[in-house]
Amino acid sequence: xxxxxxxxxxxxxxxxxxxxxxxxxxxxxxxxxxxxxxxxxxxxxxxxxxxxxxxxxxxxxxxxxxxxxxxxxxxxxxxxxxxxxxxxxxxxxxxxxxxxxxxxxxxxxxxxxxxxxxxxxxxxxxxxxxxxxxxxxxxxxxxxxxxxxxxxxxxxxxxxxxxxxxxxxxxxxxxxxxxxxxxxxxxxxxxxxxxxxxxxxxxxxxxxxxxxxxxxxxxxxxxxxxxxxxxxxxxxxxxxxxxxxxxxxxxxxxxxxxxxxxxxxxxxxxxxxxxxxxxxxx
Amino acid sequence: xxxxxxxxxxxxxxxxxxxxxxxxxxxxxxxxxxxxxxxxxxxxxxxxxxxxxxxxxxxxxxxxxxxxxxxxxxxxxxxxxxxxxxxxxxxxxxxxxxxxxxxxxxxxxxxxxxxxxxxxxxxxxxxxxxxxxxxxxxxxxxxxxxxxxxxxxxxxxxxxxxxxxxxxxxxxxxxxxxxxxxxxxxxxxxxxxxxxxxxxxxxxxxxxxxxxxxxxxxxxxxxxxxxxxxxxxxxxxxxxxxxxxxxxxxxxxxxxxxxxxxxxxxxxxxxxxxxxxxxxxxxxxx
Amino acid sequence: xxxxxxxxxxxxxxxxxxxxxxxxxxxxxxxxxxxxxxxxxxxxxxxxxxxxxxxxxxxxxxxxxxxxxxxxxxxxxxxxxxxxxxxxxxxxxxxxxxxxxxxxxxxxxxxxxxxxxxxxxxxxxxxxxxxxxxxxxxxxxxxxxxxxxxxxxxxxxxxxxxxxxxxxxxxxxxxxxxxxxxxxxxxxxxxxxxxxxxxxxxxxxxxxxxxxxxxxxxxxxxxxxxxxxxxxxxxxxxxxxxxxxxxxxxxxxxxxxxxxxxxxxx
Numbered sequence: 001x002x003x004x005x006x007x008x009x010x011x012x013x014x015x016x017x018x019x020x021x022x023x024x025x026x027x028x029x030x031x032x033x034x035x036x037x038x039x040x041x042x043x044x045x046x047x048x049x050x051x052x053x054x055x056x057x058x059x060x061x062x063x064x065x066x067x068x069x070x071x072x073x074x075x076x077x078x079x080x081x082x083x084x085x086x087x088x089x090x091x092x093x094x095x096x097x098x099x100x101x102x103x104x105x106x107x108x109x110x111x112x113x114x115x116x117x118x119x120x121x122x123x124x125x126x127x128x129x130x131x132x133x134x135x136x137x138x139x140x141x142x143x144x145x146x147x148x149x150x151x152x153x154x155x156x157x158x159x160x161x162x163x164x165x166x167x168x169x170x171x172x173x174x175x176x177x178x179x180x181x182x183x184x185x186x187x188x189x190x191x192x193x194x195x196x197x198x199x200x201x202x203x204x205x206x207x208x209x210x211x212x213x214x215x216x217x218x219x220x221x222x223x224x225x226x227x228x229x230x231x232x233x234x235x236x237x238x239x240x241x242x243x244x245x246x247x248x249x250x251x252x253x254x255x256x257x258x259x260x261x262x263x264x265x266x267x268x269x270x271x272x273x274x275x276x277x278x279x280x281x282x
Numbered sequence: 283x284x285x286x287x288x289x290x291x292x293x294x295x296x297x298x299x300x301x302x303x304x305x306x307x308x309x310x311x312x313x314x315x316x317x318x319x320x321x322x323x324x325x326x327x328x329x330x331x332x333x334x335x336x337x338x339x340x341x342x343x344x345x346x347x348x349x350x351x352x353x354x355x356x357x358x359x360x361x362x363x364x365x366x367x368x369x370x371x372x373x374x375x376x377x378x379x380x381x382x383x384x385x386x387x388x389x390x391x392x393x394x395x396x397x398x399x400x401x402x403x404x405x406x407x408x409x410x411x412x413x414x415x416x417x418x419x420x421x422x423x424x425x426x427x428x429x430x431x432x433x434x435x436x437x438x439x440x441x442x443x444x445x446x447x448x449x450x451x452x453x454x455x456x457x458x459x460x461x462x463x464x465x466x467x468x469x470x471x472x473x474x475x476x477x478x479x480x481x482x483x484x485x486x487x488x489x490x491x492x493x494x495x496x497x498x499x500x501x502x503x504x505x506x507x508x509x510x511x512x513x514x515x516x517x518x519x520x521x522x523x524x525x526x527x528x529x530x531x532x533x534x535x536x537x538x539x540x541x542x543x544x545x546x547x548x549x550x551x552x553x554x555x556x557x558x559x560x561x562x563x564x565x566x567x568x
Numbered sequence: 569x570x571x572x573x574x575x576x577x578x579x580x581x582x583x584x585x586x587x588x589x590x591x592x593x594x595x596x597x598x599x600x601x602x603x604x605x606x607x608x609x610x611x612x613x614x615x616x617x618x619x620x621x622x623x624x625x626x627x628x629x630x631x632x633x634x635x636x637x638x639x640x641x642x643x644x645x646x647x648x649x650x651x652x653x654x655x656x657x658x659x660x661x662x663x664x665x666x667x668x669x670x671x672x673x674x675x676x677x678x679x680x681x682x683x684x685x686x687x688x689x690x691x692x693x694x695x696x697x698x699x700x701x702x703x704x705x706x707x708x709x710x711x712x713x714x715x716x717x718x719x720x721x722x723x724x725x726x727x728x729x730x731x732x733x734x735x736x737x738x739x740x741x742x743x744x745x746x747x748x749x750x751x752x753x754x755x756x757x758x759x760x761x762x763x764x765x766x767x768x769x770x771x772x773x774x775x776x777x778x779x780x781x782x783x784x785x786x787x788x789x790x791x792x793x794x795x796x797x798x799x800x801x802x803x804x805x806x807x808x809x810x811x812x813x814x815x816x817x818x819x820x821x822x823x824x825x826x827x828x829x830x831x832x833x834x
Contacts, residue, residue: 036403044407061426115307122308123315129546130539131501133417134516136508137523137531142332180660183628184674184725185650194673198664221417221505225520232418236509239421247421255414262413277664299587 063245071245088230099158107166124164132157150222157218158211169203201277205270334529372514379438387446395454408448416441416502437506449491453484493550576604581636595786607759611776619787653722668702674725692720712743756799773817
């Protein structure tokens with residue numbers, strides 16, 4: 001609560017959109033953490049360079065930061081890095097978009113009736129617990145080493161966490177809200193639209209972020225396992241061809257992409273949704 | 283009939299009517315799923331190379347254990363006892379990684395969280411390390427340690443350590459200053475503060491971190507065994523898939539799911555619940 | 569009284585339900601007969617667990633019943649409907665809608681045009697004294713304001729009968745007095761037919777034209793107390809000295825007390 005109010009006081013009241021929050025966080029990063037971040041990065045780079053200098057065969061085991069930068073320049077020139085990056089991101093966007101678009105209505109529909117909700121809750125929990133990576137060998141038998149295999153794994157990984165979360169969210173909505181709408185004459189569809197959907201909004205936001213997080217891991221693993229071009233494939237072949245600089249470059253790209261995606265897009269949206277819709281007093 | 287109803291009432295009293303209802307209702311979709319699975323075998327909607335029969339999956343256990351000559355080779359992880367060897371080597375790595383990774387992660391996390399400057403400084407490291415998800419380390423681990431158990435253990439340890447580190451650090455930072463000051467004014471030492479303030483105060487966050495790290499670690503381990511391992515359940519399903527032995531793949535996936543669900547449900551979730559009740563704190567993520 | 573048509577009729581209503589934990593059958597209501605006439609405010613009091621809330625849930629259509637009949641304007645009740653508006657005990661206004669949007673929800677559900685809706689909503693916002701709070705969200709309101717909002721929402725749908733389930737139980741004593749006086753004013757202004765469930769004898773006697781006393785479980789209609797005080801005279805400052813009010817209240821109190829002691833002995 002404390003933190004929330006301080007956030008609000010720094011932005012214009014009535015303008016707390018996701019974009020404002022994004023800008024605010026961006027400013028915070030520049031203002032407060034910039035110095036720390038610079039020091040930290042410099043320390044890590046120096047330590048990394050020293051280790052790299054002192055081991056035999058650094059090109060194989062730990063290339064220096066400079067070597068990684070050079071390899072990134074090389075890959076940029078060849079146009080490989082942008083193409084891998086966009087391949088991976090496209091897979092993530094398509095896979096999680098379909099997963100969310102299917103998972104949210106599915107969770108709502110199951111939650112429409114309490115008996116049905118209680119019935120499917122354990123099963124959805126089961127499937128969201130089985131990681132998508134574990135079903136990869138099954139999918140690879142069905143579709144071979146294809147883009148379809150990677151897509152199915154991403155779909156699986158993003159569908160179940162969101163559907164499970166939406167279902168849990170709907171189940172947690174106090175029954176009095178549903179009753180109130182019903183006594184006003186609401187139909188099943190109207191109950192879903194006016195009570196269940198808005199009531200489950202915080203869970204939808206949290207579940208979406210979770211789903212996309214799992215999907216991101218699944219994309220990387222899927223590309224490695226199915227050998228489809230992208231960042232995951234880049235680090236995997238980098239290891240195969242002894243280009244360790246490419247492996248590290250890929251890892252840094254993967255880490256940075258997720259940080260930017262999570263901290264500056266998904267988290268603000270989630271926080272905003274919870275603040276806007278999570279006003280439920282229980 | 284009356285005996286039957288008496289039994290039913292006593293069962294209802296024992297488990298609670300609501301819980302019993304939920305258990306019974308919840309088992310219906312699983313039964314339907316098994317039914318559809320079996321119907322598929324009977325009517326061959328999808329060929330058995332895509333979906334094996336339940337019987338084949340069951341028999342795969344015995345096939346994989348066929349050459350097993352007894353208890354000694356079983357616990358020695360002999361290759362003749364394939365099924366148990368793969369299960370035990372996965373579970374063994376999980377336990378080993380937990381024994382090493384959890385205490386180290388917690389200790390470093392608490393140390394980092396004690397000092398605000400240090401923790402502010404190290405927070406980006408935690409964020410970044412957790413963002414390079416466990417699996418992205420697999421290729422580099424293979425370069426460093428080669429294909430084998432060291433690589434898979436490293437991946438799991440790496441995943442566990444950073445999640446634990448991050449959660450413990452945030453947990454300590456969330457403890458109100460007053461408690462620390464009150465112990466210090468009573469003449470407590472730094473060690474007293476750690477033991478009596480930081481550790482219990484951060485406990486809910488630490489336990490949540492444990493549950494998370496075991497969940498993510500298990501997933502990362504399976505992936506690591508597939509790509510950079512030479513034993514374990516991940517390795518087993520991956521090699522079986524390469525040989526199109528779909529019944530072994532199904533068996534492996536089911537075992538992976540059951541181990542994960544059982545650990546989470548009967549070990550980690552109760553632990554989390556117990557801690558929250560014991561310390562009377564509800565940890566809120568900031 | 570009988571010349572006026574009955575709006576709500578309950579005949580021979582009995583109800584059993586299985587206990588949530590043991591599964592044993594609980595006998596909640598036994599042979600309830602009652603009639604509510606147009607413009608009348610009837611309160612129901614009784615010891616806890618006498619089935620007051622069960623009765624209300626049945627009338628609201630939230631609880632299916634098997635024995636007896638209940639009807640509104642001649643239509644048998646078999647589910648929730650806009651002919652019966654319910655004011656719940658807990659704040660059941662939707663947290664993600666503003667006050668105005670909550671109050672207009674019933675009209676929105678029926679597909680009434682926005683211009684017409686806004687006019688009606690404003691009318692009831694003014695009636696319950698929430699003017700100026702139209703665009704606030706429920707979490708920004710006090711407990712008393714939330715209940716005013718619920719009352720306005722119910723009235724705005726223009727139900728035939730308004731059912732109120734201990735609506736002022738969760739607010740503080742001072743607010744409760746204000747809300748009771750306001751409900752009295754609203755009842756007079758709108759001439760709504762209201763069934764008011766409460767465990768407070770004072771509240772029941774203050775608001776009701778007729779007060780129904782229920783017996784301990786199984787809930788039965790034990791006694792009906794008539795309170796013939798004109799609505800404009802019902803103000804707490806005067807009522808505490810009104811002999812009619814005191815007589816009625818004491819009679820209800822005595823009747824309820826007997827039931828409470830019966831319930832305790834069991």
